[in-house]
Amino acid sequence: MDFLQLDGKTVLVFGVANRRSVAYHVACVLEAAGAQCVHVVQNQHIRQSVEKLLPQREVFICDVQQPDEIEQLRRQLAERGYKFHGLLHSIAYADYSAGPLPFHQTPRQAFLQAVDVSCYSLIALSNALKDLLEPDASVVTVSISTTQMASESYGYMAPIKAALDSTIVFLAKSFSRFSRVRFNAVAPGLLKTSASAGIPGYVDAYLYAEKVIPRKQAVQTEEVASVAAFLLSPRSSGINAQKIVVDAGMGINYFDRELIERVLREQELQWHEWLFLQQKRRVFCRMLLKDSNSFNSMNSFVARADGPSRH
Template identity: 50%
Template sequence: MSTDFLQIAGKTFVVFGVANRKSVAWHIARTLEEQGARVIYSVRSEARKKSLETLLAGKPVFICDVEHEGAPARLAAEIAAAGHAPIHGIVHSIAFANYSEGLKPFDETKRADFLQAVTISAFSLVEIARAFKQHLASDASVVTIGISSLLVTPDNYGYMGPIKASLESASRFLAKSFSADPATREVRFNIVGAGPLKTSASAGIPGYIESYLYSEKLTLRKRNLATQEVADSAVFLLSPRASGINATTLTIDAGLGGNFYDAEIIKLAMRPEPPVGAGGNSKFQ
């Protein structure tokens, strides 16, 4: 009896976004390899490739800086020329925001910062999909890493909130666009909506530690996500076992999105306030 439940053994996947051992992309790639898949790595620069020599020793590694127009097309051509096609899946785990000047009100967002971030973090998915379209297997799966809620407005996330919304919308429109072509009708695009994670990228967000600890209190289990839990969900979406899921966000947040009225959080938030009805001081009277 076959034990290859995910049916990805022997298939080829391109993973964008490995920065170090803490990266979501690395956890996804490692899990794919554990399941017998072949992973092709795309990193942003020669310097990044050099820093990953030990981690990615003996693995196929290519360079693609998605900030530069045409880079994904060149990458796709290089990968195909190296004999790695067809590609059965793509992982898009790329994001960047310039927080070098610290936190600012959203209305003070600089045009250059916003356009740079949206190019790298969202539009890159469109360019990558277009570049690899002719090299994809007929039932390929493309997965991008988003956030668990596009409705929240954390002060320290700033303009990346709207950019993640753009990424999620782009994924759905790509699913619709590819479905119009008979050759790519079965290709799927999905988003993993991840809750707060302990990654190097997250550490670059101002004030992230406090937000991370607060989110942990909101999870139903009182324990934040492990990066591997997000990776496991992504690998499932990449597999044929998720063939019926398309243009969808799979939210992975340990329940925090529905637990705003957690008793512990309410108690902590109201601690400075007098009890309702005490001494006529209640603001509800």
């Protein structure tokens, strides 16, 4: 049974780089449902890799930072007579070469480049390819589960993903004036992808996420791909301008009892260690002052060693 009603449909897929890519997993789900995937990658090097990974598929090149390449892609697709029932936008880039920085020190060029690639590209591609989309096509981008949690390791990409979330709303409204094209976002929690490996502190955040998620297992890329495929399918025709979170319940579980107890135990251990160290300091101070005849000097010295009182 073709539940997703994707058999015979054609979907344009941006963002496959390797087997770990979200776009790769989405394409696999789409093809398993009978859809044809046409791929677009950034450059020739990636194209060669993807052609080995996905033989007998058409793979086009387009650097979304270059308007002339977007226009060239439009011409190439039009010349081949393509009409797309869906478009997957799985493109993002952030330059973390400066290392983890406080948000207020975000380099201007890095921020603007990330906006251009990760957010504005959806606007540019949607506009350039609008005549190649079926009247009721579905456009899906990849966001993140929350842009309200200030993850220091993810840094300035969270505000950019927030802009992406808003972008799908305005594109849905804008396209509604001449079509029934839908725009939605799948918003996963932390995933094991090659791109995430370049984010400072990501591994620690990923391991923490596994503790927070109720099932104690991080979201799998295949799970995200299934939701994306559903959003690309006619079965999701009633969903438009929405962000669908796929985080396995992480967002409801920050006050998990086990995590709270662990933090309290650590705090209690730190308090006892502090008391022990202060006791050692007092003993040491009294040893040094044992032969002193100045009672006031001793009291002053010991008081300084005792530190703050506990509240």
